[in-house]
Amino acid sequence: MLIEDEVHGIIELPCYIQEIVEHPLFQRLKKVHQLGLVPWALDKKANQKRYDHCLGTYKSAQDHLKAIERNSRYEPKLPDWCRRAVEIAALLHDIGHGPMSHCWESVCDYKFDHETNALACVDCIFNDAHNRELVSLRDDAGGRGVQLVKALILGCSDSLSFPMLGHNYIFDIVHNRRCGLDVDKWDYLRRDNKRVNVLNSDEMDFDDVFLHARISADGQRIEYRYQDYHRIYRLFEARSRLHVAVYQHPLTCALDEIFSKAVRRLAPELMNLRSEATDWLQLHDENILNIIKVDPDSIYILEPQRMAEIPPSESSESNVIRVQRVIPGPWEAMKSDKAFAFFGNKRKKRPINRCKKQTMINKCYKLQ
Numbered sequence: 001m002l003i004e005d006e007v008h009g010i011i012e013l014p015c016y017i018q019e020i021v022e023h024p025l026f027q028r029l030k031k032v033h034q035l036g037l038v039p040w041a042l043d044k045k046a047n048q049k050r051y052d053h054c055l056g057t058y059k060s061a062q063d064h065l066k067a068i069e070r071n072s073r074y075e076p077k078l079p080d081w082c083r084r085a086v087e088i089a090a091l092l093h094d095i096g097h098g099p100m101s102h103c104w105e106s107v108c109d110y111k112f113d114h115e116t117n118a119l120a121c122v123d124c125i126f127n128d129a130h131n132r133e134l135v136s137l138r139d140d141a142g143g144r145g146v147q148l149v150k151a152l153i154l155g156c157s158d159s160l161s162f163p164m165l166g167h168n169y170i171f172d173i174v175h176n177r178r179c180g181l182d183v184d185k186w187d188y189l190r191r192d193n194k195r196v197n198v199l200n201s202d203e204m205d206f207d208d209v210f211l212h213a214r215i216s217a218d219g220q221r222i223e224y225r226y227q228d229y230h231r232i233y234r235l236f237e238a239r240s241r242l243h244v245a246v247y248q249h250p251l252t253c254a255l256d257e258i259f260s261k262a263v264r265r266l267a268p269e270l271m272n273l274r275s276e277a278t279d280w281l282q283l284h285d286e287n288i289l290n291i292i293k294v295d296p297d298s299i300y301i302l303e304p305q306r307m308a309e310i311p312p313s314e315s316s317e318s319n320v321i322r323v324q325r326v327i328p329g330p331w332e333a334m335k336s337d338k339a340f341a342f343f344g345n346k347r348k349k350r351p352i353n354r355c356k357k358q359t360m361i362n363k364c365y366k367l368q
Contacts, residue, residue: 005052007191008059016084016133017058017091023128024281025095025121029054031284035192036103037255038246040301046195046246050094050101053188060183061090061173064210068169068222071214078167081145084133089152089174090183095121096275099288100259107260108271115175119150120275166219178221179339181232186210189238198245199238206235216341223341227348236334237355243327250363251304253323258300262292300367307365315364325361332356 001013001021013021020026029051033039039047065086069078096118098104105112126138126146137145144162151159155175157168164170176182186207193199209228216223224232246252263270273283292298300307307321315322331354342349 003055005056005059006048006194007056007187011055011059014133016131017087019129019131019134020088020091020125021055023125025125025275026051026054026092028281028284029095029097031286032097033100033285034188035195035246036100036252037259037301038196038249038252041252041255041304042246042249043196046192048191048195050097053191054091054094056187056191057093057174057183058087058091060187060210061087064173064183064186064213065170067211068213068215071212074215074217074219076166078170081137081140082148082167082170084137085145085148086152086170086173088137089149092118092122092125092149093153093174093184094118099283099285100256103256103259106256107263112271115154117275118153122146122150122153124275168220169215169222172222176222179335180333181209181222181224181235181340183210185235185239189235189242192242192246193238196242196246198242203234203238203241206231206238209235214343221341223343225344225348226342226346227344227350229342230350230352232340233330233334233352233354237330240327240330240333240355240359244359248325248327248361250323250325250361251307251365253325253361254307254321254363254365255301255304257321257323258297259292262295262298263288266295267291297367306368308368310364310366312362312364314366317366319367321365321367323361323363323365325359327359327361329355329357329359332358 001018003011003013005011030049032050034048034050034053035046065083094114096114096116098112098114105114123146126134129135129138137149142161147160151157152171152174155171155177157164157171172178172182174182174184190204193204209224209231212228213222213224270283273279310320312322314320
């Protein structure tokens with residue numbers, strides 16, 4: 001199966017990946033916006049779906065894994081079943097997202113976790129599996145393959161009932177809790193910026209971080225070149241700027257609040273729905289927008305220009321939405337140097353202009 005992707009070009013899917021992609025739980029992601037309400041708030045072109053990002057993360061995991069193996073002299077070789085687990089974890093890492101992606105977490109008062117919700121999706125997909133490779137991951141050695149997929153999505157090996165025997169570095173690929181450099185960020189930063197066009201090509205120059213990394217001598221982690229240190233900072237700088245300009249833009253946050261309140265008023269029972277439920281497949285953006293369209297405030301989602309920005313001093317008035325955010329600067333978002341493992345010539349480590357400054361947002365919008 002071949003899929004044309006706007007970031008990666010043609011992505012070739014083997015039969016076992018195709019079976020996952022064709023599963024109803026994965027197809028549902030075609031109806032979940034990657035950037036939530038951003039297409040309504042800021043830019044209609046930013047309407048990419050979680051489906052696209054998950055496929056892109058799968059391809060990014062393949063590229064990263066091939067690169068670190070090519071750049072290393074590490075033995076033993078990663079077993080095929082582990083390689084498949086990494087690829088599938090990348091593919092399914094966001095399968096548990098609710099409608100409008102991260103906005104749904106706000107709807108549910110942050111009692112909804114899309115990664116935890118993904119685990120039941122993984123079980124369901126593997127329970128329905130027919131392909132030999134998927135059945136092997138499910139049934140061989142007590143289901144170690146499915147165990148590993150779920151652990152990689154969570155970014156934590158503590159739940160495994162078996163040792164990784166020198167291959168712990170794979171936990172730095174999909175969800176890197178150690179230093180935050182992972183293929184999830186590598187894909188969504190490229191994908192999102194391609195639509196919103198906030199950053200230029202120089203500001204997005206961090207591919208070499210992933211393409212020139214290597215496996216550490218003990219197989220416990222991934223190491224990065226000293227000469228890519230500035231590119232690592234650039235990645236976190238790009239993420240920070242997209243948070244300011246797009247993800248946490250005041251208008252985006254205001255629509256999030258309108259959406260959240262409307263769902264809580266009209267369909268509070270949906271806040272408790274999880275992926276184990278048969279109704280989960282119907283919990284997507286289009287259906288939720290149809291439910292809340294009878295709410296009088298929902299007109300502001302379709303026509304945000306109706307909202308008037310007012311001074312914060314007037315925020316005590318009725319029908320006012322106040323948006324307050326503190327967005328960390330890139331140096332604060334980037335973990336300390338001790339979280340990273342480096343190799344190569346330290347003298348090639350370029351100095352960076354460390355921005356510690358937070359972005360403070362305090363905006364008010366009056367609903368006319």
